[in-house]
Amino acid sequence: MAATVIDGKAFAAKVRGQVAEHVARLKEEHGITPGLAVVLVGEDPASQVYVRSKGKSTVEVGMNSFEHKLDAGTSEADLLALIDQLNSDPKVHGILVQLPLPGHLDEDLVINSIAPEKDVDGFHISNVGLLGTGQKSMVPCTPLGCLMMLREHHGSLSGLDAVVIGRSNIVGKPMAQLLLGDSCTVTIAHSRTKDLPDVVRRADIVVAAVGRPEMVPGDWIKEGATVIDVGINRIDAPEKGEGKTRLVGDVDYASAAERAGAITPVPGGVGPMTIACLLANTVTAACRANNLAEPEGLTA
Numbered sequence: 001m002a003a004t005v006i007d008g009k010a011f012a013a014k015v016r017g018q019v020a021e022h023v024a025r026l027k028e029e030h031g032i033t034p035g036l037a038v039v040l041v042g043e044d045p046a047s048q049v050y051v052r053s054k055g056k057s058t059v060e061v062g063m064n065s066f067e068h069k070l071d072a073g074t075s076e077a078d079l080l081a082l083i084d085q086l087n088s089d090p091k092v093h094g095i096l097v098q099l100p101l102p103g104h105l106d107e108d109l110v111i112n113s114i115a116p117e118k119d120v121d122g123f124h125i126s127n128v129g130l131l132g133t134g135q136k137s138m139v140p141c142t143p144l145g146c147l148m149m150l151r152e153h154h155g156s157l158s159g160l161d162a163v164v165i166g167r168s169n170i171v172g173k174p175m176a177q178l179l180l181g182d183s184c185t186v187t188i189a190h191s192r193t194k195d196l197p198d199v200v201r202r203a204d205i206v207v208a209a210v211g212r213p214e215m216v217p218g219d220w221i222k223e224g225a226t227v228i229d230v231g232i233n234r235i236d237a238p239e240k241g242e243g244k245t246r247l248v249g250d251v252d253y254a255s256a257a258e259r260a261g262a263i264t265p266v267p268g269g270v271g272p273m274t275i276a277c278l279l280a281n282t283v284t285a286a287c288r289a290n291n292l293a294e295p296e297g298l299t300a
């Protein structure tokens with residue numbers, strides 16, 4: 001039976017619509033315009049594309065977008081000074097420092113200098129600890145987007161076997177925490193996992209977040225399982241012509257779709273939800289900063 005395709009692009013549009021409604025209400029009733037500051041260090045072309053697209057989406061939902069582009073040689077002291085300034089700017093409710101940073105900058109130090117309540121990426125050590133102990137926090141955007149899609153598809157996740165492939169701080173670990181919070185039985189698998197195919201075959205939910213093109217073949221997928229593909233890998237596509245490329249996930253989509261009950265495509269799955277959740281987190285931060293009720297449906 002063919003899998004249901006979980007349309008992340010359409011779901012993200014719905015989330016952005018909800019965000020826009022909250023923004024309109026904050027403006028009308030409280031005179032508050034949520035603001036997101038994005039800091040980009042260096043000229044990495046892929047990062048520039050993401051930052052531009054984040055800025056555009058931010059403005060489209062009615063929020064203020066503040067872009068700070070620093071050159072690749074910026075000193076740690078100058079970057080920390082900018083973050084300090086954004087931390088104390090009342091017009092800025094969310095701060096995102098685009099990763100990766102150039103090698104001479106200490107990512108942990110930089111991320112942990114962001115005020116935790118403005119850390120819309122959810123990477124600050126305080127937010128990591130709050131999530132791990134089930135307390136109110138800023139939740140990383142990609143795992144939050146995955147959770148929203150899973151809840152939408154399943155309703156309750158309680159008691160389901162979930163396997164997260166990948167143990168990164170950005171996706172794998174927070175994803176596991178969120179699934180645990182929704183009462184899944186969670187396994188985190190990684191490059192040293194024994195018998196990975198058998199581990200994945202037990203899963204009702206598979207979240208693939210490794211960054212290796214099409215590494216999960218369809219025959220690892222249990223019949224009817226839900227597959228969330230976090231990978232965004234650009235590979236050569238000679239069939240499209242000389243020098244052409246295409247995007248693929250960490251899952252071999254064609255074979256997995258034959259066995260899965262539901263699956264997210266790449267592109268058009270997790271990626272658009274990541275940006276929608278960034279906007280959602282910014283609205284949440286603006287509400288919390290002003291002691292207003294949390295926006296419903298936009299938080300974990």
Ligand SMILES: Nc1nc(=O)c2c([nH]1)NC[C@@H]1CN(c3ccc(C(=O)N[C@@H](CCC(=O)O)C(=O)O)cc3)C=[N+]21
Nearest residue numbers: 050096097098099100121267268269270271272274275
């Ligand atoms: N501090 C920080 N926070 C981030 O959230 C962050 C970051 N740094 N550094 C870079 C990565 C990458 N990232 C993506 C977001 C959306 C798509 C996305 O929407 N992708 C489209 C395809 C886009 C295309 O065609 O290239 C899709 O999957 O459909 C991709 C990648 C956020 N990142």
